[in-house]
Amino acid sequence: MLSNTNCGWVDGPEELFDPLQFAVDLEMTDKSSDNGVRDVNSLKNDDRVFISKGLITKANGSSYVELGLTKITCSIYGPHETTTDESYSKCLLDTSIKFSPFSRPKRIDPLRITYENSNEMDDTEEAELCSMLEECLLPCILLHKYPKSQIDIIIDIIQEDNEANLLSAIVLSTTVALIDACIELYDTVVAKSLKIDSNLLTVCYMPNLAQVSSLFFDGELTTNELDKYVDECIKQCHILHKAICKVIIDDLKNKDQESKQTKIA
Amino acid sequence: MDTSSTTMKTSTKNNLTSTSNMEHVAAFDLISVEGYRMDGRKSDELRQFRCLFNTMSDADGSCYLEHGNCKLLAMIYGPYEGRSNQEQAVITCDFSMTQYCVSERRLKTYGDLKSQKIQMSIQRVFQQAILTETYPKSQIDIYLKILQSDGNDYCPCVNATTLALINAGIPLKDFVCSSTVGNIQGKYIVDLNQQEEQQQTPKLTLTIMPQRNEIVSLSCESRVHAITYNDMLDSATNACQQLFSSMKQAVIEQLKTSLNLLHDN
Amino acid sequence: MPRVPVASEDERKFIVDGIQSDFRLDGRTSRMYRPVLLATDVVNTANGSCLLKLGGTIVMAGVTFEFTRTSQESPNEGRIEATVDGSGCHSLRIFGRQRHLFTKQISRSLNYILNNPKCFDREQLCVVKGHHCWLVHVDISVLRYEGNLYDACSFAMKAALSETKVPSLQVTHDEETSEVTVDVCDDPFQFGLLNVSNLPVFISVSQVSGIHIVDTTLKEDSVTLARITYGVKDNGNIVYMSKDGGGSLDLLNLRSMSKVASDIGPQMNSLLLDKIHLSKAKQPLWGHVNENLLFDDINFV
Numbered sequence: 001m002l003s004n005t006n007c008g009w010v011d012g013p014e015e016l017f018d019p020l021q022f023a024v025d026l027e028m029t030d031k032s033s034d035n036g037v038r039d040v041n042s043l044k045n046d047d048r049v050f051i052s053k054g055l056i057t058k059a060n061g062s063s064y065v066e067l068g069l070t071k072i073t074c075s076i077y078g079p080h081e082t083t084t085d086e087s088y089s090k091c092l093l094d095t096s097i098k099f100s101p102f103s104r105p106k107r108i109d110p111l112r113i114t115y116e117n118s119n120e121m122d123d124t125e126e127a128e129l130c131s132m133l134e135e136c137l138l139p140c141i142l143l144h145k146y147p148k149s150q151i152d153i154i155i156d157i158i159q160e161d162n163e164a165n166l167l168s169a170i171v172l173s174t175t176v177a178l179i180d181a182c183i184e185l186y187d188t189v190v191a192k193s194l195k196i197d198s199n200l201l202t203v204c205y206m207p208n209l210a211q212v213s214s215l216f217f218d219g220e221l222t223t224n225e226l227d228k229y230v231d232e233c234i235k236q237c238h239i240l241h242k243a244i245c246k247v248i249i250d251d252l253k254n255k256d257q258e259s260k261q262t263k264i265a
Numbered sequence: 266m267d268t269s270s271t272t273m274k275t276s277t278k279n280n281l282t283s284t285s286n287m288e289h290v291a292a293f294d295l296i297s298v299e300g301y302r303m304d305g306r307k308s309d310e311l312r313q314f315r316c317l318f319n320t321m322s323d324a325d326g327s328c329y330l331e332h333g334n335c336k337l338l339a340m341i342y343g344p345y346e347g348r349s350n351q352e353q354a355v356i357t358c359d360f361s362m363t364q365y366c367v368s369e370r371r372l373k374t375y376g377d378l379k380s381q382k383i384q385m386s387i388q389r390v391f392q393q394a395i396l397t398e399t400y401p402k403s404q405i406d407i408y409l410k411i412l413q414s415d416g417n418d419y420c421p422c423v424n425a426t427t428l429a430l431i432n433a434g435i436p437l438k439d440f441v442c443s444s445t446v447g448n449i450q451g452k453y454i455v456d457l458n459q460q461e462e463q464q465q466t467p468k469l470t471l472t473i474m475p476q477r478n479e480i481v482s483l484s485c486e487s488r489v490h491a492i493t494y495n496d497m498l499d500s501a502t503n504a505c506q507q508l509f510s511s512m513k514q515a516v517i518e519q520l521k522t523s524l525n526l527l528h529d530n
Numbered sequence: 531m532p533r534v535p536v537a538s539e540d541e542r543k544f545i546v547d548g549i550q551s552d553f554r555l556d557g558r559t560s561r562m563y564r565p566v567l568l569a570t571d572v573v574n575t576a577n578g579s580c581l582l583k584l585g586g587t588i589v590m591a592g593v594t595f596e597f598t599r600t601s602q603e604s605p606n607e608g609r610i611e612a613t614v615d616g617s618g619c620h621s622l623r624i625f626g627r628q629r630h631l632f633t634k635q636i637s638r639s640l641n642y643i644l645n646n647p648k649c650f651d652r653e654q655l656c657v658v659k660g661h662h663c664w665l666v667h668v669d670i671s672v673l674r675y676e677g678n679l680y681d682a683c684s685f686a687m688k689a690a691l692s693e694t695k696v697p698s699l700q701v702t703h704d705e706e707t708s709e710v711t712v713d714v715c716d717d718p719f720q721f722g723l724l725n726v727s728n729l730p731v732f733i734s735v736s737q738v739s740g741i742h743i744v745d746t747t748l749k750e751d752s753v754t755l756a757r758i759t760y761g762v763k764d765n766g767n768i769v770y771m772s773k774d775g776g777g778s779l780d781l782l783n784l785r786s787m788s789k790v791a792s793d794i795g796p797q798m799n800s801l802l803l804d805k806i807h808l809s810k811a812k813q814p815l816w817g818h819v820n821e822n823l824l825f826d827d828i829n830f831v
Contacts, residue, residue, distance in 0.1 A: 127634070128638055131631060131635060135773060135774055135776070138776040138777075139756075139776060139777055139778035140778075198647070198648075206778065209778070210780055210781070211778035211779060211780050212773075212778060212779050212780070212781065212784055213778045214773045215758070215771060215772070215773050215784075216771065216772050216773075217768070217770060217771035217772075218642050218646060218769075218770055219646070219648070219769065220646070220648040220649075220763070220767050220768070220769045221767065221768055221769075222766070222767050222768070222792075223766070223768060223785075223788045223789060223792045226768055226771075226788055227785055227788070230781070230784065231781075234781070315823055316823075317823045317824075317825050317826060320825040321588075321673070321674055322586065323586070323620070323621060323674065323676075324620070329823065329824060329825045331823060331824065334574060336573070336824060338673065338825075340620060342620055359618055359620075360618070361617040361618025363573075363590065363592060363615070363669060363671045364592065364594070364613070364615065364667065364669035364671075365573060365575055365576035365579070365592030365593075365594050365667075365669055366573070366575060367575055368575050370594045370596065370667055370669075374615050374617050374618070374671070375615075375617035375618060376617075406620070408618055408620055409618070410618045410671070410673065412572075412573060412590065412671075412824070413573045413574060413575055414575070
């Protein structure tokens with residue numbers, strides 16, 4: 001894998017796949033399935049999830065996630081040797097999030113320069129999402145297993161539906177890509193955002209460990225109301241977790257079958 | 266240096282330098298008919314000079330200085346074991362400001378051209394003043410923070426650094442005092458404030474070691490007649506001597522209070 | 531809060547043991563704050579300013595006004611932004627390159643509460659509807675860092691904003707040309723004040739081996755696994771919440787932490803208000819020089 005990414009020469013895809021092969025379409029609510037035909041009404045449902053992995057073959061791990069109308073790809077390079085001499089005992093996470101120019105109704109200028117680690121006003125939305133993502137991934141990756149190395153997480157937001165969905169979709173895609181890259185994790189981390197009135201709550205949750213890895217809230221609530229919101233978010237997180245599990249298990253089964261077939265051949 | 270002779274010289278010079286005389290007209294109300302300046306000072310009077318030691322408990326030496334409207338903090342960290350292997354101590358200077366230290370909000374607080382220039386000159390001045398040979402292979406950090414600016418930042422910075430170094434107990438060859446002098450309406454006014462600084466008049470910045478009678482740095486970035494120059498130098502030296510006496514008094518007072526405290530215990 | 535090893539293995543054990551027996555390094559209990567000392571109106575160049583000490587953490591906040599056009603999305607609202615500046619602070623150097631990320635994160639959190647309509651009414655910054663408004667800069671400089679910068683910054687911001695003098699303006703509307711001209715009054719005695727009664731303060735609650743403590747010092751940060759910063763209003767409602775520290779929490783902990791925050795928040799709010807009033811009474815009359823030096827102990831309340 002590493003040699004592939006380092007050669008700097010891309011021959012195009014090694015194999016061609018029917019994209020539907022990877023597609024596991026999940027209907028999360030109890031609505032009747034639309035038999036693979038996507039009509040506009042069902043797409044508007046915020047709970048609709050589409051997850052596929054192994055999209056970008058040159059990366060160590062990658063994923064493509066649709067959550068509602070939000071479309072996100074995530075690719076992971078590494079763990080590879082770190083270029084900075086900051087941390088030796090643990091693995092560094094280097095996240096970069098990029099909005100595509102057409103991700104929003106209003107065009108985003110791709111040439112807008114963002115300076116990293118400078119004193120400039122680089123207070124962009126991307127930087128904020130990056131720090132949120134890192135905060136939520138830190139408890140779930142076994143960072144001490146990869147000393148002197150770093151993991152690059154590159155996320156492209158192809159289309160953004162609403163801000164409530166965005167962080168949730170980013171975390172989802174990163175988790176799937178991390179699993180695809182065979183990086184050791186304590187648990188899969190899933191995120192769900194709830195937006196009711198002007199209250200926005202995002203909870204990143206690890207279902208098997210029953211631990212909240214990160215949370216963010218903006219609005220106004222009493223503590224009791226807040227607890228209810230968190231409970232609701234966690235309930236939704238469990239559903240998302242099932243979706244991830246299904247994709248990964250299906251993928252494993254597929255690979256298993258493939259390997260059996262090759263053995264027979 | 267009696268005052269009568271200086272006034273004699275002034276009158277002759279005014280005839281010689283007619284162009285600078287024109288500029289004096291623009292600044293006509295800086296000195297009243299009675300000889301008082303905008304803030305009520307006499308031409309050879311300094312702004313109020315007050316200081317407080319040990320303001321930052323984690324620094325090895327620190328000083329808060331209020332010179333007129335200028336408020337700044339100087340902190341000394343070191344000498345500590347540095348990276349360099351030189352036979353004498355390395356001195357670094359870190360100069361920063363607050364965004365609101367001037368009436369027009371500053372966008373950059375650190376690392377712009379002006380602060381780099383001040384950093385460089387402070388470093389150079391104190392490389393000469395500190396007995397650097399006493400600390401081989403070590404480093405001394407000077408941190409300067411302007412909280413409120415009143416025109417010239419360089420002079421208060423030098424004075425505050427001297428006091429902070431004394432507070433840190435670092436051996437100096439002598440006090441280092443710095444002051445400015447300007448020439449407005451044929452009068453030499455010392456210790457310019459912001460309003461006076463902004464005038465297009467000749468001004469001179471002098472940094473001396475008062476007890477050794479040595480000039481450490483001297484800058485004059487305007488066209489000045491040779492006779493005027495000497496007079497300006499004289500009044501700047503006078504101002505520095507005045508500053509020295511108030512600095513010395515502050516140091517002695519601080520020493521007295523700390524000794525008294527010890528005595529009481 | 532980037533994790534920095536400032537305490538050794540044994541020292542960490544000592545700190546944790548102390549916290550477990552409700553007696554922390556400096557003698558506080560788990561729900562106690564370090565002494566808050568503040569002085570308002572300390573810088574003449576800013577419209578409002580505050581110097582605040584929270585134990586060893588020292589921050590200075592300055593408020594400046596700028597005149598701008600209103601945005602098209604919200605024509606009857608002004609704008610307000612907060613920045614946290616850690617340049618020239620030696621004690622923040624332990625974070626290395628993460629220093630900027632850290633201060634930026636705090637300024638982001640401050641901006642969230644400033645732009646929350648339930649916390650701060652931005653309509654009071656509007657001068658002419660759809661035309662002119664104030665752009666308020668709240669700049670916070672960190673002079674010294676010894677833990678809990680979030681809370682110190684929010685305290686300083688509230689104190690500085692509450693004593694900010696809004697320049698009074700004269701708006702003249704020309705009926706014929708429908709032109710609006712705005713002039714700033716020269717009289718320094720004429721000024722308005724901002725309404726900041728709803729502005730929350732940050733309460734950071736840290737979890738150290740199952741115990742929730744507030745106002746952690748730098749050394750306690752090195753044993754902290756996870757920390758949640760709550761924005762708490764004076765009625766105990768929570769308006770902001772974010773987590774840092776790199777650890778994870780279970781639901782039970784989460785609940786009791788939000789309880790702690792909403793208990794302490796109103797207390798800190800009222801304490802801060804009292805201090806602000808005391809400090810206002812202590813200010814010299816306009817045009818008079820402050821007899822005390824800025825960092826003098828007499829100057830603080």
